[in-house]
Amino acid sequence: MEEEQEAPPPPPKHIIMLPFMAQGHLIPFLELAIQILHHHPIFTISIVNTPLNINYLRSAIANRPSPPPSQIHLVSLPFHSSDHHLPPNSENTDGLPFNQIIKLFHASTALQPPFSEFISDIIAKQLGTPPVCIISDSFMSWANEVATSFGTVNYTFTTCGAYGTAAYDSIWLNLPHRNLVDGGSHDEFPVPGFPESCRFSISQLHQYLRAADGEDEWSRFFQPQISMSLQSNGWLCNTVEEIEVFGLEVLRNYIKLPVWCIGPLLPTKMLKGNTGLVGPRSGKQPGIPPEKCIEWLDSHPPRSVLYISFGSQNTITETQMMELAKGLEKSKKPFIWVIRPPIGFDLKGEFRPEWLPLGFEDRIGKQGLVVHKWAPQLEILCHVSTGAFLSHCGWNSVLESLSQGVPLIGWPLAAEQGYNAKMLVEEMGVCVVLTSGIHSRIEKEEVRRVIEVVLDGTEDGKGEAMRKKASELRELIRASVEIKKGSSYKAMSDFVSTILFGFK
Numbered sequence: 001m002e003e004e005q006e007a008p009p010p011p012p013k014h015i016i017m018l019p020f021m022a023q024g025h026l027i028p029f030l031e032l033a034i035q036i037l038h039h040h041p042i043f044t045i046s047i048v049n050t051p052l053n054i055n056y057l058r059s060a061i062a063n064r065p066s067p068p069p070s071q072i073h074l075v076s077l078p079f080h081s082s083d084h085h086l087p088p089n090s091e092n093t094d095g096l097p098f099n100q101i102i103k104l105f106h107a108s109t110a111l112q113p114p115f116s117e118f119i120s121d122i123i124a125k126q127l128g129t130p131p132v133c134i135i136s137d138s139f140m141s142w143a144n145e146v147a148t149s150f151g152t153v154n155y156t157f158t159t160c161g162a163y164g165t166a167a168y169d170s171i172w173l174n175l176p177h178r179n180l181v182d183g184g185s186h187d188e189f190p191v192p193g194f195p196e197s198c199r200f201s202i203s204q205l206h207q208y209l210r211a212a213d214g215e216d217e218w219s220r221f222f223q224p225q226i227s228m229s230l231q232s233n234g235w236l237c238n239t240v241e242e243i244e245v246f247g248l249e250v251l252r253n254y255i256k257l258p259v260w261c262i263g264p265l266l267p268t269k270m271l272k273g274n275t276g277l278v279g280p281r282s283g284k285q286p287g288i289p290p291e292k293c294i295e296w297l298d299s300h301p302p303r304s305v306l307y308i309s310f311g312s313q314n315t316i317t318e319t320q321m322m323e324l325a326k327g328l329e330k331s332k333k334p335f336i337w338v339i340r341p342p343i344g345f346d347l348k349g350e351f352r353p354e355w356l357p358l359g360f361e362d363r364i365g366k367q368g369l370v371v372h373k374w375a376p377q378l379e380i381l382c383h384v385s386t387g388a389f390l391s392h393c394g395w396n397s398v399l400e401s402l403s404q405g406v407p408l409i410g411w412p413l414a415a416e417q418g419y420n421a422k423m424l425v426e427e428m429g430v431c432v433v434l435t436s437g438i439h440s441r442i443e444k445e446e447v448r449r450v451i452e453v454v455l456d457g458t459e460d461g462k463g464e465a466m467r468k469k470a471s472e473l474r475e476l477i478r479a480s481v482e483i484k485k486g487s488s489y490k491a492m493s494d495f496v497s498t499i500l501f502g503f504k
Contacts, residue, residue, distance in 0.1 A: 012044040013132045014122060015499070017157075018115065020137040021053055021108060022093040023312040024396050028159040028238055030057060030068070031265035032135070037069040039496045043132075044071050048118060050079035050111070052091040065269075077114040084110065093313045095347045098414070102208070105139065105221045112142050119150050133499045135236065138165070141228035155499075156232040160395045161239045162261075163247030163423040164416035166193055166254050167200065169229075172222045175212055177202060193254035203436050204418030230255055236495065238263035238395065240480040241487040243402070243473050246427055260491040264399040264477055270378060271403060271478050288369070290376035293336070294383065296369050300334050303387035303467070306409075306451060307380050309338040310392040314413045318342040318355055320442055325356050327447020328368065333455055334385075335368045338375040343438055348373075381406055387467075388454045390434070393420040402430065405474035407466040409454055412436050429469045432462070 015036065019029035026049070033045045047057065054076045061068055081090040084107035086100060093101055123130050130152040136143035138158045147154035158165045170193045171177070177189050180202070187202040194200075202210060208218045229235075234257050241248065241261045252259050264271070286293075297305060306328075310316065316324070321342050328335050340347050342355055351372055353361075361370055377397075380386055381404045389401045390409040394417055401408055410421035410433040424431035434450050435442045454463045480488040 012126070013042055013500070014126065015043050015045045016119065016122070016131045016134045017045060017047045018111075018134065018136040018140050018143050019047065019049060019053075019157075019159075020139040021050060021091055021104060023056070024394055025137055025139075025159050026053060026057055027060060028265045028396065029135075029137070029157065030060060030072075032157065032236070032238075032262070033072050034068045035262065035265065035492055036496060037071055039492050040500070041069065041071065042500075044073065046073045046075050046122075048075045048077060048115060050091040051076040052089060056092070075118060077111050077118065079107075079111065081107070083107075095313070098343075102217050102221065106217070108140060109142060111140075112146065115143070116146050116149070119146060123150060133233075136232075138169075138229045138235075139225055141225045141232070144228050144231050153233040153499075155234050155236055155495075156229045157236040157238075159238050160416050161247060161263075161398070161420060161423070162237050162244045162251040162259070163427065164395060164419045165237065166247060166251040167191060167419035167422075168416040169226045170194070170254060171200070171205070171209065172212075172219070173226055175214060175219075177205060177210065178213070193250055200419070200422070204412070204422060206414050206418075207437070207439070230257070232257065234258035234260065234498075236260050236262050238265050238399070240264060240477050241491070242476045242480060243428070244423075247423060260495045261480075262488055262492045262495065264403055264481075264488075266399060266403055267378065270382060270400070271481055286374045286376045287338075287372040288375065290379045293369070293371075293376050294379055296336075297380065297383040297385040299366075300385040302384045304334055304455065305383075305385045306331075306333055306335040306388050306390060306455065307377075307386050307406075308335060308390040309375060309377060309397070310340075310411070310413060311394045311397060313347075314392050314394075315340045315343055315347060316411075316413075317438055318344070320438075320440075321355055322357060323442050323444050324447055325360050326444035327442075327451070329357070329360065329364060330444055331448045331451040332367065333451055334366075336371060336375065336380060337368060338371050338373075338377075340373060388451075393417040393424065393431075395420060398424065399477075402470060402473045403477045405467070405471040407431065407454060407463070407470045409434050409450055410436075413438060428473065430466050430473065432466070 017029050019025045029047060054074045057074055079091060084103055086103050090096055130150045133152060134143050134147045134154045135157050136154055138156050144154045170191050174192050176191055180189055188199040190196050191200050212219045237259055239261050240263055341349055341351055381400050386406055388409055389406050391397045393410045393412045398420055408424060408431040410431045412418040412421045418436055421433050432450055432453055456463060480486040483489055
């Protein structure tokens with residue numbers, strides 16, 4: 001009598017994640033993977049990217065206070081930046097001159113053949129069973145073609161907010177600003193998908209978008225990628241339903257696909273109102289120990305400190321840097337400034353004293369703390385002494401700030417940051433825009449005035465109103481992640497059910 005053979009175990013339910021090659025995209029994808037596994041540990045999740053970005057994610061994981069679930073695997077795909085006329089080891093926007101970033105965007109499409117080969121290998125190991133889904137970055141939407149070819153589905157993950165995503169996608173696809181009459185006195189234009197009354201300004205567009213005509217190298221990347229993203233099976237959005245009601249209405253009407261609001265993808269400790277050490281979110285080493293930063297903040301009154309940072313890949317011009325420094329000193333307000341070399345210089349190089357007013361760092365004494373390259377941003381924003389955030393309005397920074405009830409001073413520089421700033425001012429009432437872009441002129445007196453508006457509540461109590469609105473948003477954000485009750489918690493559960501039991 002033959003022995004009964006034991007049936008082989010069923011293949012794992014595999015999710016493949018494909019982030020774009022930038023810190024502001026890689027970290028939210030890692031957080032998304034962790035959140036999915038917290039909701040249902042049945043999955044195996046592979047995050048796929050180029051070798052240096054995978055090493056960066058390994059470093060980010062190693063720096064976390066607690067290890068992520070073991071079901072997360074990091075997978076390298078072959079990539080050689082020199083094949084794409086990029087400097088050696090250029091696999092990320094971090095430190096890459098802006099005029100070369102478009103080359104990285106185009107180079108990212110070269111990952112499609114090795115990505116397809118990886119999926120094919122996964123299917124072979126899983127006895128012919130394809131992954132349950134691919135979750136691709138909105139900038140890597142060629143993954144839709146790969147998903148279709150292997151009989152699975154693809155979901156787009158936008159690491160931005162709903163309002164910023166809707167504006168970014170619609171403006172790139174339609175280039176509505178080209179309808180403006182040259183030399184006209186008005187620079188405002190309507191955007192398809194938004195109400196006629198909600199007009200955008202040329203000043204909110206990056207220089208490359210202003211010049212785009214549909215045939216330029218930026219249009220040739222973004223228009224097809226955005227178009228392909230509209231063919232996915234649904235979108236995940238790193239936002240909260242209750243704080244972006246208008247933006248979500250516009251986005252859903254525009255893309256006509258299901259949208260799951262699964263944000264904010266932030267460390268749990270930030271959302272519980274804890275102070276002290278939050279722990280690093282990225283693989284970057286801060287230029288100052290977090291403990292020293294907290295000690296400095298402890299010496300200042302509540303809501304008195306201005307925090308200044310332009311994100312992981314941005315900086316300003318030498319002239320702007322000089323005026324900002326003079327305005328900070330003139331304001332006499334305590335500040336922490338994360339500073340990098342100005343535009344035109346190596347962002348990873350050493351900072352030169354001549355880029356700041358003579359004797360600036362010596363003179364500011366207890367007033368200011370200048371941090372070179374990287375700062376413990378989470379600890380700073382969580383501290384009770386932090387009263388405002390002068391920011392480029394990148395979405396990760398916006399969520400980190402609002403989750404702590406910290407209002408913003410906007411200085412958008414690129415991508416969808418100008419649209420985020422517009423929403424923060426007009427829809428949320430938590431921001432004052434100091435200036436926009438890298439070619440704008442700022443003066444020390446305007447820097448001083450805006451700082452006083454936000455920190456002191458001058459101009460008819462505007463700062464106090466901003467703080468109140470920011471506090472209300474903080475409570476909405478924290479409520480959204482409450483287990484079984486919060487809107488983001490429920491949206492993540494709904495999404496997990498969809499990929500487990502089939503698209504609805």
